[in-house]
Amino acid sequence: MPQTMLDTHIHLWPSTALAPTNHRWMTPGHQLALQHGISEYRAATQLSSPNQPSGFVYVETDRFLPSEFPSAMFTGSGEERRTSMREWANEPLEELKFLRRVVEDQPHGGDGFQVGDGDLMKGAVAWAPFQLSSDLFNLYLDLAEETAGPQLWKRIVGFRYLLQGIRQEADLRRLVLSEDWLQNLLRLRQGREGKGWAFDVGVDTHGGGKWQVEVAADMIETVRNVEGDGSSGHVRFVLNHLCKPDLSNHASPHPSLADYAYQYALTRMAAKPLVYMKLSGVFNEFYPSPTPVTSAELNQALQRPLGNIFPLFKNRIMFGSDWPVCNLGGPLGENSWGLWRQVVEDRLQNAGLSDEEKEQIWWKAGCEAYRIEM
Numbered sequence: 001m002p003q004t005m006l007d008t009h010i011h012l013w014p015s016t017a018l019a020p021t022n023h024r025w026m027t028p029g030h031q032l033a034l035q036h037g038i039s040e041y042r043a044a045t046q047l048s049s050p051n052q053p054s055g056f057v058y059v060e061t062d063r064f065l066p067s068e069f070p071s072a073m074f075t076g077s078g079e080e081r082r083t084s085m086r087e088w089a090n091e092p093l094e095e096l097k098f099l100r101r102v103v104e105d106q107p108h109g110g111d112g113f114q115v116g117d118g119d120l121m122k123g124a125v126a127w128a129p130f131q132l133s134s135d136l137f138n139l140y141l142d143l144a145e146e147t148a149g150p151q152l153w154k155r156i157v158g159f160r161y162l163l164q165g166i167r168q169e170a171d172l173r174r175l176v177l178s179e180d181w182l183q184n185l186l187r188l189r190q191g192r193e194g195k196g197w198a199f200d201v202g203v204d205t206h207g208g209g210k211w212q213v214e215v216a217a218d219m220i221e222t223v224r225n226v227e228g229d230g231s232s233g234h235v236r237f238v239l240n241h242l243c244k245p246d247l248s249n250h251a252s253p254h255p256s257l258a259d260y261a262y263q264y265a266l267t268r269m270a271a272k273p274l275v276y277m278k279l280s281g282v283f284n285e286f287y288p289s290p291t292p293v294t295s296a297e298l299n300q301a302l303q304r305p306l307g308n309i310f311p312l313f314k315n316r317i318m319f320g321s322d323w324p325v326c327n328l329g330g331p332l333g334e335n336s337w338g339l340w341r342q343v344v345e346d347r348l349q350n351a352g353l354s355d356e357e358k359e360q361i362w363w364k365a366g367c368e369a370y371r372i373e374m
Helices: 038-048 079-088 090-103 134-155 169-176 179-190 210-227 257-270 295-301 303-316 333-350 355-370
Strands: 006-010 055-059 121-127 156-160 198-201 236-239 275-279 317-319
Touching: 006 317, 006 355, 038 333, 079 090, 079 134, 090 121, 090 134, 121 134, 121 355, 134 156, 134 179, 169 210, 179 198, 179 210, 210 257, 236 355, 257 275, 257 303, 275 303, 275 355, 295 303, 295 333, 303 317, 303 355, 317 355, 333 355
Parallel strands: 006 055, 055 121, 121 156, 156 198, 198 236, 236 275, 275 317
Antiparallel strands: none
């Protein structure tokens, strides 16, 4: 059993952020439309596992935006542009205000944490508008730093802009290979006083199509080509949830064409330096088939993707739970966090890894990718 464990992927939101105007995906009656704070996270881990995380990395929750692009809102200058940006990005900035209360030990009613809980949050992956022009992207970063305050800003270890919801290949390709997008990614190398920020890659091979992970590979290869010899540094990429493979056909002895395409895209990304993979999020990828209910059954079902990922990414694999989203497809409901931890522990044990190799997955790779000290 691991002595140190960094859960590199959890989500939190207060009871004041449960409406579609806070999260567009949080429709009335949604299973997750309840307060999910550190208190609930700790209760879930304690209920379902004898091993408790030493810390976690918060990942942004796809807060509401009135539009993907602000269009003509930012035609002014100076303070007018700042005001327009604050209005357009109100919800992502509210998310930062919530996280600021966490790290500054200032809980409000419905925040779901107690004084001292913020010490568990070793880092946070925040949202940022990579789709905007570089001047507007930098304007947002300035406002984000101002909103976060110095304590939280030190713990911002990366950024994410979810790509999984883009359902047309041409649209995704046009976005992530655009000059603005690439320049904004390269900007991450300069963050955290030289440590740099990571970029979390959220694509959906299962729900969106194999082309999503292929375009992600194109993006990473393009960035590495632009970086050249790396004398100005490299952007660190963290692939979420195994890139969400289609696990519905796990019982078939024969890989599908999509399986081969997925594997090849992963091979391309793993060949590049500083590209990491999260062991997380797989419970939701078995649909329309039922999710296996035991660790042994899950490890058998995951043999194909994990059999490729472990030799490809080696010491760049990290543990993450995707709590509380893991409860949606997780077969044990609120106990799904503990089940996933057991799945990973059994996988590492059966793979014959050394204690040092296991520690790399449980916490060291996450610390390396996000430049976290534990």
